[in-house]
Amino acid sequence: MGTINGTTEKQSEQTPNTLPPVIPRHVAVIMDGNGRWAKARGLPRTAGHHQGKENLRRILEACVEFGIEILTIYAFSTENWGRPPKEVRILMSILNMVLDQEVNKLDQEGVQVRHIGKLEGVSPHLQKKILQACEQTKNNNRLILNVAFNYGGRDEIVHAVQEIIRDGIPPEEVTEDLISRYLYTGGLPDPDLIIRTSGEFRLSNFLLWQGAYSEYYSTPTYWPDFDKTELLKALWAFSHRRRRFGMTDEQIDKLDQS
Secondary structure, three states: OOOOOOOOOOOOOOOOOOOOOOOOOOEEEEEOOOOHHHHHHHHHHHHHHHHHHHHHHHHHHHHHHOOOEEEEEEEHHHHHOOHHHHHHHHHHHHHHHHHHHHHHHHOOOOOEEEOOOOOOOOOOHHHHHHHHHHHHOOOOOEEEEEEEEEEEEEHHHHHHHHHHOOOOOOOOHOOOOHHHHHHOOOOOOOOOOEEEEEOOOOOOOOOOOOOOOOOOEEOOOOOOOOOHHHHHHHHHHHHHOOOOOOOOOOHHHHHHOO
């Protein structure tokens, strides 16, 4: 029974606590809505960011439980530097806090932390902590956690092209596979499912190359409230999608039969 179409021939019945028949290998999340979550409660935006940090552990635990192998989170974009300076400082302090408080726990639980994005522009102290976290956890294989920090999809593609040129690779040898290898996610499969919380339908410069054939799921739930049950809803939605990868239904049917 084939699974290229993102489903099996016979769907299991969906209930709040059952897993769908198909689990995406790689899930990416645009963690949106922290500020609006706080505003709705009469709290400062910073409270939403702190609550969003706390929620990440719940989602990490759920990903391990559900059998997801790779989780990529959009933590801070290259455009986020344009936010009010006070908010940027708070976001930097939250990352510092996560690195201080969570890396040892993640390491013990078998999570491999990877940074995707640029380190230029980040304080030397924070750069050191990021690199130490990646080094400390590099041999873990229970779950790969890609943290997209100081990341932009267009910037990533530009960086890949620059590296290809620096390596002296002739134009006729440049292929899609080659470019993929030069991306920050080189060596990893593209995301099967990209989730955006808070009800927005924008990519916001996230995984532009890798998401070419990803399935997208948007939920009105703000990130601090996006819990295990909400993640399960997204996985069920994914399992009902028919993934064609540019092919026709007839071609997919033949592949499933084979």
